[in-house]
Amino acid sequence: MELTAWRSQLRKGAAELAVLAALDRQESYGIELLERFQSAGGLDLSEGSIYPLLNRLQKEGKIRGRWVEDPDAVHPRKYYTLTEGGRALLADMVDEWAQFEAGMRQILSEESGRVHP
Amino acid sequence: MYTPDAGSPAALRGYLTDLEAALDALPPDERREILLETRSHVLERAGRPLAAGAPSPEAGNVPDLHESAVRAVLMELGEPASYARRFLGEEAGIQHDAGAAAASTSRRASVVLHGLARLGDGGWPTLPLLLLVAAGYGLAGLFAVFFIAELVDPAGTGLMIGRTANGLRYIHLAVSGEPDPQGDVLGVWFAPLVLLLAIAIHLGIRAVLRRTLRRPS
Numbered sequence: 001m002e003l004t005a006w007r008s009q010l011r012k013g014a015a016e017l018a019v020l021a022a023l024d025r026q027e028s029y030g031i032e033l034l035e036r037f038q039s040a041g042g043l044d045l046s047e048g049s050i051y052p053l054l055n056r057l058q059k060e061g062k063i064r065g066r067w068v069e070d071p072d073a074v075h076p077r078k079y080y081t082l083t084e085g086g087r088a089l090l091a092d093m094v095d096e097w098a099q100f101e102a103g104m105r106q107i108l109s110e111e112s113g114r115v116h117p
Numbered sequence: 118m119y120t121p122d123a124g125s126p127a128a129l130r131g132y133l134t135d136l137e138a139a140l141d142a143l144p145p146d147e148r149r150e151i152l153l154e155t156r157s158h159v160l161e162r163a164g165r166p167l168a169a170g171a172p173s174p175e176a177g178n179v180p181d182l183h184e185s186a187v188r189a190v191l192m193e194l195g196e197p198a199s200y201a202r203r204f205l206g207e208e209a210g211i212q213h214d215a216g217a218a219a220a221s222t223s224r225r226a227s228v229v230l231h232g233l234a235r236l237g238d239g240g241w242p243t244l245p246l247l248l249l250v251a252a253g254y255g256l257a258g259l260f261a262v263f264f265i266a267e268l269v270d271p272a273g274t275g276l277m278i279g280r281t282a283n284g285l286r287y288i289h290l291a292v293s294g295e296p297d298p299q300g301d302v303l304g305v306w307f308a309p310l311v312l313l314l315a316i317a318i319h320l321g322i323r324a325v326l327r328r329t330l331r332r333p334s
Binding site: 059 | 151153154155156157158162193203
């Protein structure tokens with residue numbers, strides 16, 4: 001598998017966790033989330049993928065959206081926030097991620113020791 | 118139907134019209150939300166210079182740069198059909214999860230049917246087991262009838278103690294018979310007991326049939 005394709009799969013898998021975690025901190029709209037991920041580095045979600053993901057999470061009841069007439073914008077923005085169900089899912093996903101990260105770190109350190117004894 | 122406002126750049130209006138058509142499979146409210154959010158995203162990303170109430174782009178007051186900025190943002194989203202598929206793909210993901218759950222329930226129910234079919238195909242050797250299964254389900258059905266009768270007529274249904282003309286006592290199952298609270302052996306426990314028996318018979322038969330399915334035919 002090429003690196004580009006693997007990277008794409010990796011980001012796709014982490015996208016949901018990233019969105020839920022970002023919305024847990026503060027209510028945000030789509031562009032705000034994209035810019036936050038861009039500045040965090042390594043998590044470039046495409047503009048074409050953020051809104052389908054937000055739409056699905058909303059339909060699943062994990063987040064809720066509301067339209068806001070921002071004074072600094074000429075058009076309304078749709079802000080999202082976590083629901084109780086979203087918070088519960090986020091907590092579970094964070095636990096899973098911690099276990100996954102610990103496991104990968106162990107495997108990678110073993111591999112690193114083998115390659116560079 | 119969503120109607121893009123006349124003040125939107127032409128490229129955006131055309132994109133939203135095509136997007137609306139491509140999202141036809143979604144409910145109208147959801148479709149409208151997506152279109153509104155897409156419009157909002159594109160205009161903000163393109164750095165729309167107009168304030169509310171300013172002349173429309175068709176009046177020629179907006180620099181060509183704005184129209185090209187809109188096109189650039191639309192290119193990032195992808196073709197309308199492709200962008201719409203992402204929404205529908207996420208929808209398919211939700212339906213797949215729901216379908217998987219439903220398929221799992223369906224598989225559990227079909228164990229009995231497949232097992233019966235296997236027994237039916239087995240010929241004479243499997244006939245006794247088939248008859249036993251039929252008798253079992255007949256009994257379970259009878260218990261189910263008793264359960265319903267107990268709900269409908271609790272006083273006249275139950276395990277009753279009767280008395281013959283000679284004064285001998287006997288136990289019998291009564292369904293909507295003469296009310297006889299004194300002779301009702303199980304009382305309120307009759308309904309849950311027959312229901313549990315019916316369920317136990319079904320689960321037992323299912324377990325037997327599942328073993329039958331595992332054996333090569």
